[in-house]
Amino acid sequence: MFEGFIDYLSALALGIIGTDVIILNSVSNVHKAIPHLRDYNAIHCYLDNDVAGKRALGQLTERFGTKVIDRSTLYSGCNDLNEYLTTSFTNNQNLQL
Template sequence: MLVFEGFMDFLSYLTIKEHPAFSLNVVVLNSVANLDKAIPFLQCNNNIHLFLDRDEAGRTAMAEIVSLCPQSEVIDHSGLYLGYKDVNDYLRAKKRSGEERAKTPSPHAPSVRPAPGKPGPKVGGR
């Protein structure tokens, strides 16, 4: 059972995991205010993997799930996006840093130079 606070967090998770094929149930709360509606469903699961926001509301929701689902192993995955509010913020920051690296040539990019006395690489394909 995977639990996400928001739909964008779930979509970001799928992007990070490159659209995994999994057979787990998923709950998207859209707000921790909806947690009460999800508790009966969560209580039917042995393992609950949480991807909640790293804020007071997320910590409170996690504590409530642990308290109301004592038969379940509750696993907090918020350490995976440490330093970010949620999975979506983590993914956006990761993409921004990747875009910045793509704009800046790598100092370790190999240059193609012909050996002395040899013709250079073919250009144009003919």
């Protein structure tokens, strides 16, 4: 699950996503995703490292428990996955997720 389309494209560029994807386009849409998530064994969340992203993660965790996996820790220090990608390229760092 991604908060925005640009983060999804960043994940594609990094080669870190599976086959099923939900793009919220805003964390205010998290409630719309809930009915589509119940049959999954794991829900990988690439949400922003901000208050809104953490709130959405909390809503999902409250509903689905340990099925929810917070992937934002992979790009801690950055607000989102796209910032991580662009910062890493700008700084000529090796991308490691």
